[in-house]
Every structure is written in C-alpha cells, then in structure tokens.
Amino acid sequence: MNWNLFTISTLILTITSSILTAILLSFGKTPLHRVWGLYNLSVTLWGVGGFFAGISRSPESALFWWRIAHLGVVTIPIFLFHATVLFCNIKRYLLLTLVYLQGIIFIILIPTNMFFSGIHLIFSQFYFPLRGSSYNLFLLLWILIVIKAQYELFAQYRKVLGVRRTQISYLFTALIIGFLGGITNFLPAYMPTVYPFGNLSIPLYGIIVTYAILRYRLLDISIIITRTGIFIAVYSIVLGIPFVLAFGWQEKLINLIGHNWWLVPLISSTVLATVGPFIYLYIQKRAEDALLKEQRKYQNTLRQASSGMGRIKDLRRLLQLIVHIVTRTVNLEHTSVYLYNPANKNFVLGSYRRRKESDFKIPEAIARETPLIQHLTDSRDPLVYEEIKQQAQDFGDRNRAQLELSLRDLDAAVVVPSFIEDRLLGVIVLGRKKSGKLFSESDLVVFTILANQTALAIENAQFYEDMKKTHEQLFKAEKMATIGTMADGLSHQINNRLHALGFIAGDALDSIKMKKETPMPPEIKELISDIEYALGKVQDNVKQGGEIVQGLLKYTRKGEEGFSAVDLDKLLDASFEMAQYKVKLNQFAIVRDHLPNIPKIKGNFTQLQEVFFNLIDNAHDAMMQRKTEKNEPDYKAQLKISAIPNGKSLQIQVVDNGIGVKKEDVDKLFTPFFTTKLSSKKGTGLGLYVIRKIIEENHGGHVDFNSEYMKGTKFSIELPVLA
Amino acid sequence: MPKLLIVDDEIDVCDFAKHFFTKRNIEVSVASGGREALNIIETQKPDLVLLDIRMEEMTGMEVLRQLRAQNNNVKVIMVTGVEDEGTLKESQSLGVKGYIHKPLVLEELEKIVMGELLEK
Numbered sequence: 001m002n003w004n005l006f007t008i009s010t011l012i013l014t015i016t017s018s019i020l021t022a023i024l025l026s027f028g029k030t031p032l033h034r035v036w037g038l039y040n041l042s043v044t045l046w047g048v049g050g051f052f053a054g055i056s057r058s059p060e061s062a063l064f065w066w067r068i069a070h071l072g073v074v075t076i077p078i079f080l081f082h083a084t085v086l087f088c089n090i091k092r093y094l095l096l097t098l099v100y101l102q103g104i105i106f107i108i109l110i111p112t113n114m115f116f117s118g119i120h121l122i123f124s125q126f127y128f129p130l131r132g133s134s135y136n137l138f139l140l141l142w143i144l145i146v147i148k149a150q151y152e153l154f155a156q157y158r159k160v161l162g163v164r165r166t167q168i169s170y171l172f173t174a175l176i177i178g179f180l181g182g183i184t185n186f187l188p189a190y191m192p193t194v195y196p197f198g199n200l201s202i203p204l205y206g207i208i209v210t211y212a213i214l215r216y217r218l219l220d221i222s223i224i225i226t227r228t229g230i231f232i233a234v235y236s237i238v239l240g241i242p243f244v245l246a247f248g249w250q251e252k253l254i255n256l257i258g259h260n261w262w263l264v265p266l267i268s269s270t271v272l273a274t275v276g277p278f279i280y281l282y283i284q285k286r287a288e289d290a291l292l293k294e295q296r297k298y299q300n301t302l303r304q305a306s307s308g309m310g311r312i313k314d315l316r317r318l319l320q321l322i323v324h325i326v327t328r329t330v331n332l333e334h335t336s337v338y339l340y341n342p343a344n345k346n347f348v349l350g351s352y353r354r355r356k357e358s359d360f361k362i363p364e365a366i367a368r369e370t371p372l373i374q375h376l377t378d379s380r381d382p383l384v385y386e387e388i389k390q391q392a393q394d395f396g397d398r399n400r401a402q403l404e405l406s407l408r409d410l411d412a413a414v415v416v417p418s419f420i421e422d423r424l425l426g427v428i429v430l431g432r433k434k435s436g437k438l439f440s441e442s443d444l445v446v447f448t449i450l451a452n453q454t455a456l457a458i459e460n461a462q463f464y465e466d467m468k469k470t471h472e473q474l475f476k477a478e479k480m481a482t483i484g485t486m487a488d489g490l491s492h493q494i495n496n497r498l499h500a501l502g503f504i505a506g507d508a509l510d511s512i513k514m515k516k517e518t519p520m521p522p523e524i525k526e527l528i529s530d531i532e533y534a535l536g537k538v539q540d541n542v543k544q545g546g547e548i549v550q551g552l553l554k555y556t557r558k559g560e561e562g563f564s565a566v567d568l569d570k571l572l573d574a575s576f577e578m579a580q581y582k583v584k585l586n587q588f589a590i591v592r593d594h595l596p597n598i599p600k601i602k603g604n605f606t607q608l609q610e611v612f613f614n615l616i617d618n619a620h621d622a623m624m625q626r627k628t629e630k631n632e633p634d635y636k637a638q639l640k641i642s643a644i645p646n647g648k649s650l651q652i653q654v655v656d657n658g659i660g661v662k663k664e665d666v667d668k669l670f671t672p673f674f675t676t677k678l679s680s681k682k683g684t685g686l687g688l689y690v691i692r693k694i695i696e697e698n699h700g701g702h703v704d705f706n707s708e709y710m711k712g713t714k715f716s717i718e719l720p721v722l723a
Numbered sequence: 724m725p726k727l728l729i730v731d732d733e734i735d736v737c738d739f740a741k742h743f744f745t746k747r748n749i750e751v752s753v754a755s756g757g758r759e760a761l762n763i764i765e766t767q768k769p770d771l772v773l774l775d776i777r778m779e780e781m782t783g784m785e786v787l788r789q790l791r792a793q794n795n796n797v798k799v800i801m802v803t804g805v806e807d808e809g810t811l812k813e814s815q816s817l818g819v820k821g822y823i824h825k826p827l828v829l830e831e832l833e834k835i836v837m838g839e840l841l842e843k
Contacts, residue, residue, distance in 0.1 A: 495826065499736060511746065
C-alpha cells in the first residue's frame, strides 16, 4: 500500500460523498435533490479514481485510474451548474445544453492522448498524469462553469429574502471553500512542486451544501463561520505549539535541558489539550454573545416574562400583557393570541396588538378543522411562514401551499402552538420582525417555552375565573339562605308590630265611635272626624302590610311544624287551582296517571302546593316557548304527572314536552337567580331553588332533573310517605 | 262580669286589648308569657283566653297542651302570625274556639270574643 496525504484524503472523500450520494438518490424528493445526488456521484468517482491512482505501483494502472477519476472531474461542474440552475429556479436551457455538450466531448477525449499525454511520479509518492493538448481548454471551461454557477448564486442572493437567502449564503461559502481546496488537485499538472493538499475541503463542501438544501431552518452563517474560525484558531495553537516544539525546536531543547527534552512538548501538549476545549467554548460564547447581542437580550426578557406570567389571574390582562411584551421586546410588526373556545370549536382572538397602522384585518376566529390547526396539533412545532413558503415552492406540496395561505391570512411570520399536555389551548401569531431579520432556531425555542408557559398561565387564569364565578354563585345561594332565615324572624317581628299597630288604631277608633254621640263643639267634632279617618287609613295599611308579610312567610317556613298526611290528588287539584290564576290551563293537555289509592305523602300541604305550582308554571312556560318560537305544525303541548309508590317513598314524575334546557345550563338550574326564561315577563330564578329547598331540606326527599333541548323536561321527585 | 285573659308578649297589644274590652264591661287580665298565663288561669279562672302562639319563653301551643293535660277545658282562642296546617289541626283537636290571624281585624275579634263570653 502507498499511504500518503493524497490517498488518505481521497479515501475520506470517497466515503463521505458516496454516503451523500446514497442519501440524496434514495431520499431526494425533488429534481434538485437528484441532480445534487449525481454531483456527489461525480465526486465519488473522483475519489475512487484518485485513491486507486494514488496507490498504484505501476504507471499503466495509475493512468487507468486517473482516467476513471476524470470521468468524475469532467462531470462535477456540469451537475454543479445544473443544480444551481434548479436551485435558483432560473431558465438557462441553452447554456445548460452547451455545458452538457462540452462534458460529453471531454468524456470522449479522456481515453485519448489529447487529454493525458503520459504519467510521471511526483513527490516520490504517487503517479500523476501529464496534460494533453486539450487539457488547458478543459480546465478553462471547468473554471468558467464553476464561476458562472457561483455568479448565478450571487445574483439570486441579491434578489431573494427569507430562508432562501440564508441557504444561498451557505452554498456560496461552501463553494468557495470546496473549490479553492479542490482546485489544488489541478496544480501538479502545471507545477509539479505543489502538493494537491486541498482535497479534504471537497467533502466538507458536499456536506455543507447537502445540509443547506435539506434543512430549512439554518443558523445564521456568521455564527457558523465564527465557530469554525475559532475552532481552527484554537486547535492550531493547541496542536501547533507542541508540534513546533517537538520538530522545530528539538535541537534547542536538547541543548537546553538535555535528553529529557521530549518532556516539554509532551507536557505542553497535555496542558494545551486539557485547556483547549475550555478556551474554545469561552471564546465561542463571548463571540456569539457579541454577534447575537440583540437576540439574546429579548430572549432573556421573554424568558423572564414567561416565568412571571403564572401570577396573573385576570385572563384578559394576561393576554394583553403577552402580546404587548412580545411585540415590544422582539420588535415585531404585530402579535396576537387566539384561545380555544370549546363551545364553538374554534380559536377566538383573545388579544391583538399592531405597532403601526395598517389596513390588514386580523381574523376574529380560526376554525378548529383548518389545515393550520390540524398541522399545529400534529407537529406541535412552530410554523415558520418563510419555510412553509419555500417548501411549498420546492416540493410543489399542496398541503404546504394551503398552510402558506392560512399563514398569509393571519399576516404571520411564525405561528406558535400553545399546549397543555395534548390539548392545544391557544395559538400565538407573530408578525415579521421590524428589522426584516428571520426568526432563528433559538428564537423558536424561546417562543415555544413562552407559548407553553402561556398555556399554563391561561389555564390558571381560566380556572381562577371559573372558580370566581362558582364562588359568586355559591355566595349568592348562601346569601339567599341567610336572607331566608332572616326573613323568617323579620317577618314575625314586622307582623307583631303590625298586629300591635292594628290593635292601637282599632282601639282608638273604637273609643271614638263610642263617644261619637256625646255633644261637643263643632271644631272638636271636625278634629275627631279627621282623627277617625286617619286611624281608618292606618288600619287599612296594617291589613295590606299583613298580606305582604304573609307572602314572605310562605317561603321561609321550615321544620316539621305542620306536617300531615297529604293526598296527592288533592295536592295536585289545589296546585292546578293556584296555577290557573297565572296561566291558561287549556293551552296544553294534562295527563294525571297514578293508581287510585296510593299512600299519602308525609308533608306540608302548603309547601308542596308551592312546589307543584312552580313545576306547572315552569312546564307551561317551556311548552309555550316551544310553541311560539319553533312553529311546529304538529306540536301538541302535554304535561304528564305520574306517581309510583316505592317502599317508604312516592316517586312522582312531572314530564313536559316543552323547549327543554340546553346542556350547558343544566348544572346551573337549581342555583338561585339563574333563569333561562325569556324576557322580563317572568323568571326570578328562584322557583327551582325553592323547590329543591322544600323537597330536600324540609321534606328529606329528593328532586332530580332531566332535560333535553327541544325534547322536554322531566322532574323526578321522591317524597316520604306516611308510615 | 265575664273574665278574659289576654296572653301576648307584646305589652302594647296587651294594653290596648285590655282597654278595648274593658270598655265593653269585661274584666280583663293580661299575661306576657306562658307561665304567667297558666298561673292566672289557675287562680282567676277566666272565661276565655286569647292566646298568642309565638312567644319567647313558652309557645301558645305548649300552654294549650299543658292546660288540656291538666284537664282544664277553659275556652281558648289562638292568635297566630302564620297559617300552618299542622298547628291548626292540633289546636282544633285540643278544642280551641277560634283561630285568629295576625294582624287582626278588631271587629272580627270583638265578634268572636263577645260571642264566646256571652254564650255562657
């Protein structure tokens, strides 16, 4: 074997480019990917040929392999140019044809003396071919094609924005590295004293370009260059100093410290190799801090904001704060937050901020079934408009084109999903940066963190608001109960005052009446008649006041006082009788269905009458609402009351076929002051509250409720029977 | 002279009721609580008792029950603030002569009381 720098570099090159070829030709999705695969195949050919030529012992075998290698060399610029044309999406049919044509001509010439005129040994290491008569032209065209490709890239770079621009900057840099290195392979043909040292840059080039084409979210090229530069600088020192010490200063060291001179390079290399990585990381961090100063600054602000959000309890304020902070710190054109609304199955605009006036109208809601939301739910990753746009164009992908449109509707540069576990709670829509810069990978990481913190904070705030509502309802109920207890005591007190007042007025009036016939002066007589009139009015008012208090007391009575055997039939009769003063009973059919001698209820007749009166009243309203609102020609309103004895209790069902109650209202139905009834005409929201109180607290029974919108409502009441 | 006992923990009610019936030549005594009422009934043997149901120390119903338990069949008229089926039924079964609602109409009271007192 003939191992030297050249053969080693060609071997590495062969391995990397054959891997790239395999990847691109098997997984490539577009013509660009495939042509780039062919380019890498050419490089592989050059690598294989160069390697075997390098290890060849005989000039004949070396020449054969050099010819194989040059099949690759000739086709390299062709595929490079073709790939560039595809990448830039430009039309260069004629030029491309000419490029292919010259390639074919030179391929034909390769086996002849016109390409290689002979072969000779260079650097006493390996055989290198001598150029034939057409070689100069070949090399000239080769260089021109590469320069033309580079020029097209440059022209495109000035035209485009976004992801493509970043990609081009990668390709441009890579091409310079690759071809400056690769071109050293031609040098021995002209200057046999120059070693083809730059071979290794060729695989580097292939790797960079393939990465840039396949990946859309690229790091800023300045960062890559800085990192590479620092790496090379640091390691040249780390490896270079011991190298120089060992080989250059060997003599001096021996003179200085004798035969243990080798300790110096050994120790220095150990020390340097140990501190090297630290120095590298330190310099890299400082350099990147400087390069990304602005970005780091707002990313830190956002991180801090994320962690503080959980403390905000007011949902509206929270959303406003999020859009405010994001828009201001990242310096965006606009920001908005959409929140999932389970009732309508869509995402509703929660808060929106735009920094400069614009005609653009942000949509008020995004439907859940749109491709955008589906994509976010599936991928869980932020969507970047520039990437989607580029991918839609590169792959001709319909789904991506649709996504691009939805993003454009939102005027979005980035859309970040906000998840809690598997639930997509919201979507944060970011406008473009005012600087025109793209969103970097680390930006997206920060935004993802922000979005997830936001989701937590939103859920927190929503939970808090729900709790507040429940608390308020509970508080109201509690207040009602307190008022109930108070009202009981109060009404008795007021009643007693009225009672006393009635006595006082009545007695005074009585005295006046008794003395009426006694002779007295006319002015006194008139005065007495005035007083008599006034006392009569007092009595009237006492009577009226008494009636009001009686009404109040009806609601507040409790305890076992007044419990007796209640006959259901009599109870229902009395309830319907009471109801007929309020509603017209002939508007619906009444069905009463129970056995004639069911056991008597152990209960308070008046209270139970109140219960059934309320149920009849509610059923009537529900049925009339359905009748007037829905206009169904065949609708026949019907109220059915049935009862079945069940051990120690009586099961009573009150079923109507009215409008029913919507699902979301069912839970709140027994809460005081909650009403589904329309308009001001009725519905204090107290009816069902009182029913439950009377049945469950006063009678130890149970009331249950079942309702379906547009089907009707069923009340199941369980009341104890007399033993 | 017919004797009437008025039982009510409202002093104003007692005073004016006493005045009202005194004018009608009735000997009126008053009690502001159940225990006092039971004492007076035992010592003075009134012909009729006007008994308020809701009182602090002892309710009218308790006074009535105690009276009947002692086989005292003095005529009683109940005065109540609330219409209550159970109380109404119990007092009927304990043989009360009437059941009057607060606030009362004086003429009605007069009619019932005078009727009961003049009956004997």
